[in-house]
Amino acid sequence: xxxxxxxxxxxxxxxxxxxxxxxxxxxxxxxxxxxxxxxxxxxxxxxxxxxxxxxxxxxxxxxxxxxxxxxxxxxxxxxxxxxxxxxxxxxxxxxxxxxxxxxxxxxxxxxxxxxxxxxxxxxxxxxxxxxxxxxxxxxxxxxxxxxxxxxxxxxxxxxxxxxxxxxxxxxxxxxxxxxxxxxxxxxxxxxxxxxxxxxxxxxxxxxxxxxxxxxxxxxxxxxxxxxxxxxxxxxxxxxxxxxxxxxxxxxxxxxxxxxxxxxxxxxxxxxxxxxxxxxxxxxxxxxxxxxxxxxxxxxxxxxxxxxxxxxxxxxxxxxxxxxxxxxxxxxxxxxxx
Numbered sequence: 001x002x003x004x005x006x007x008x009x010x011x012x013x014x015x016x017x018x019x020x021x022x023x024x025x026x027x028x029x030x031x032x033x034x035x036x037x038x039x040x041x042x043x044x045x046x047x048x049x050x051x052x053x054x055x056x057x058x059x060x061x062x063x064x065x066x067x068x069x070x071x072x073x074x075x076x077x078x079x080x081x082x083x084x085x086x087x088x089x090x091x092x093x094x095x096x097x098x099x100x101x102x103x104x105x106x107x108x109x110x111x112x113x114x115x116x117x118x119x120x121x122x123x124x125x126x127x128x129x130x131x132x133x134x135x136x137x138x139x140x141x142x143x144x145x146x147x148x149x150x151x152x153x154x155x156x157x158x159x160x161x162x163x164x165x166x167x168x169x170x171x172x173x174x175x176x177x178x179x180x181x182x183x184x185x186x187x188x189x190x191x192x193x194x195x196x197x198x199x200x201x202x203x204x205x206x207x208x209x210x211x212x213x214x215x216x217x218x219x220x221x222x223x224x225x226x227x228x229x230x231x232x233x234x235x236x237x238x239x240x241x242x243x244x245x246x247x248x249x250x251x252x253x254x255x256x257x258x259x260x261x262x263x264x265x266x267x268x269x270x271x272x273x274x275x276x277x278x279x280x281x282x283x284x285x286x287x288x289x290x291x292x293x294x295x296x297x298x299x300x301x302x303x304x305x306x307x308x309x310x311x312x313x314x315x316x317x318x319x320x321x322x323x324x325x326x327x328x329x330x331x332x333x334x335x336x337x
Contacts (some may be wrong), residue, residue: 007046010166012038012114015060017228017235018150018175019214021083024243029121029300032150033239034157036116037063037107037231039171059113060227063103067230070099079215080233082240085267090257097237098270104238105273109291114166117296118157119242121313122149129303139181144188149301151189152308158201161294169202176232178211240267241274242298245315252315278315 017035024031041057071077076096085097107113130141133148154173162168175184186209194203212225214232219225244267245252252268252275263269278298280290287293298313 008165009044009046010114011042011044011169012036012162012166013040013169013171014038015228015231016154016170016173017231018173019232019235019239020146020150020176021239021243024121024247029123029247030146030149031119031121031239031243032146032153033235033242034118034153035104035231035235035238036118036157036161036168038114041114057113059107059115060231063107063113063115063234064227064230066103066107067100067234070096070103074099077217079217080237081214082237082244082267082270085240085270087266088262088264090259090261090263090266090269092259094266094270095259097266098273100234101237101241101270102273104234105277105292108277108295110293110295111291115295116157116161117238117298118153118161119239119296119298119313120149120153120156120301121247121299122301143182144185147185147188150184151193152301154189155193155196156299156310157297159198160297162200164200167200167202169204170207171204172207173209174228174232175209175211176214176236183211184209237270238274241271242278242313244268244271245275245278246298246313275315281314 014036017037019033021031021033022028038057038059041059043055043057045053045055074092074096076093078093080097080100085094104115107115108117125142125145127138130138130145133141133144135141135144158168158170173190190203190207190209197203212228212232214229214236216226216229216233219229244250250268251265252271253265254272254276255263255269257263257269277292277296280292281287283290299310300313302309302311
């Protein structure tokens with residue numbers, strides 16, 4: 001099915017899953033990831049010989065069932081966490097790791113499932129860069145700086161990856177754990193976003209930002225918490241795969257080892273499906289014909305002239321021209337808030 005053309009309109013009701021890292025690549029960048037998973041997608045086809053047609057896709061429930069199937073197939077009940085993948089001997093659980101990443105890439109296709117991915121990297125702020133942020137302590141100022149980057153990523157992603165032909169309604173944001181001394185601020189993230197987004201972006205009345213452990217073993221199998229925990233793990237695996245593909249001095253290769261084989265870099269094998277997806281950008285204008293076009297945006301933010309600048313993050317050993325992403329999102333944020 002061809003999307004984003006006359007006669008086809010899409011509306012996604014999504015839950016946004018958030019994770020972060022403080023050690024992205026050799027340069028020790030910080031990073032946020034947002035995984036947009038539709039609870040349901042409504043595709044409306046207008047016109048045609050027999051009039052309009054409505055199709056509903058329940059992406060979230062389908063994705064969760066796929067993840068459950070992978071865990072059952074490989075008897076993998078561990079928490080999927082990219083940074084904890086270790087060792088040189090390929091194990092059964094590593095098959096599950098790679099299958100989870102492959103599922104994430106599959107569900108990012110914009111011809112069927114309509115998940116989307118937004119990632120932003122940035123350097124730790126200096127004392128001078130956070131001096132104007134609110135809060136009495138240095139840690140509070142740093143936290144508000146991080147919240148600013150998260151809101152910028154959220155705003156930039158919905159503006160770049162959605163449009164009038166594919167509208168979005170955000171019902172909830174679920175963040176992995178609570179890494180700070182307090183919860184992330186709904187006021188600075190959700191409430192401000194409501195008044196800043198374009199008309200094809202809707203924030204549900206009563207939308208909330210919740211913190212939740214991503215350890216699925218804490219929850220009942222059929223609970224909402226179990227569902228959220230698995231999606232948070234997927235967000236972590238996609239973020240880790242992106243870091244390994246773009247920012248690490250490591251090998252990323254298409255290899256199919258057997259159980260018990262010794263491999264040079266497990267993470268590089270597990271991350272390969274993400275690198276293969278990101279490499280599609282090197283097609284230039286031909287990328288627009290890919291099923292992963294408008295599925296992801298990956299950028300690095302930096303402070304420039306008392307404001308923000310952005311650049312695309314590329315996979316290793318390829319070179320592409322800047323074709324957009326957050327640089328085109330008219331994100332007019334000031335450094336101080």
